Amino acid sequence: MSKVLEQLRGGLVVSCQANPDSPLRDPLTISRLALAAEMGGAAGLRIQGFEDVAAVRAVTNLPIIGLTKTDRADTEVYITPTAAEAVKLADLGAEIVALDATLRPRPEPLAKMFEAVHAAGALVMADISTLDEAMNAIEQGADIVGTTLSGYTPFSRQLSGPDWELLNELREAGLPFVAEGRLNTPADAAKAMRYGAAFVVVGSAITRPDVVTGWFAQAMRE
Numbered sequence: 351m352s353k354v355l356e357q358l359r360g361g362l363v364v365s366c367q368a369n370p371d372s373p374l375r376d377p378l379t380i381s382r383l384a385l386a387a388e389m390g391g392a393a394g395l396r397i398q399g400f401e402d403v404a405a406v407r408a409v410t411n412l413p414i415i416g417l418t419k420t421d422r423a424d425t426e427v428y429i430t431p432t433a434a435e436a437v438k439l440a441d442l443g444a445e446i447v448a449l450d451a452t453l454r455p456r457p458e459p460l461a462k463m464f465e466a467v468h469a470a471g472a473l474v475m476a477d478i479s480t481l482d483e484a485m486n487a488i489e490q491g492a493d494i495v496g497t498t499l500s501g502y503t504p505f506s507r508q509l510s511g512p513d514w515e516l517l518n519e520l521r522e523a524g525l526p527f528v529a530e531g532r533l534n535t536p537a538d539a540a541k542a543m544r545y546g547a548a549f550v551v552v553g554s555a556i557t558r559p560d561v562v563t564g565w566f567a568q569a570m571r572e
């Protein structure tokens with residue numbers, strides 16, 4: 351196993367992302383969220399977009415999982431859809447590049463994407479939504495898969511919480527995996543480790559105060 355995956359093993363990766371309409375949407379704010387996560391004990395960071403990756407790289411040595419989110423008319427694939435974006439993330443200092451590894455029609459073949467990331471000196475985290483996608487990604491050379499997209503493709507389980515069954519399937523298949531997606535409590539993160547995850551990624555519950563406020567407000571209305 352590579353050094354950076356060893357470093358992340360058993361740890362918490364905090365995803366620091368803000369949507370275009372969020373008041374937190376600027377690279378300086380994202381870099382401060384990243385520093386706060388580091389202060390709290392994060393082992394790594396998951397960062398979206400070139401500007402944010404550069405801003406975070408400038409303030410911390412923690413491993414960065416970089417990605418882009420690109421809306422394209424020709425595909426539903428939006429997490430790092432092209433090799434050029436993947437390579438730029440690596441060049442900006444992301445040790446790991448996350449990219450959509452679903453089996454949907456895509457602008458560029460997965461194998462080409464993986465090759466480009468490896469040639470740029472980074473590792474591939476394949477974001478998947480089903481076991482089949484995970485098996486395909488590992489077969490084609492991904493270093494690790496993440497359950498990121500379960501619930502976000504029409505053919506995966508549509509759950510309001512984590513996809514525990516997918517974690518079970520990945521463990522039983524012997525695939526290296528990261529638990530990510532709707533892990534909203536410390537208990538969820540700890541449980542994901544017991545399910546065999548190499549490490550855990552948490553975003554909304556830590557770095558999206560607008561979303562967390564919504565959870566509270568909604569519960570109080572019920």
Ligand SMILES: CC(=O)N[C@H](C=O)[C@@H](O)[C@H](O)[C@H](O)COP(=O)(O)O
Pocket residue numbers: 365367396417498499502530531532533551552553554555
């Ligand atoms: C589906 C998709 O686009 N997920 C994105 C991937 O980077 C992020 O918007 C999520 O916040 C991240 O996966 C962490 O998940 P959660 O915020 O549920 O802890």
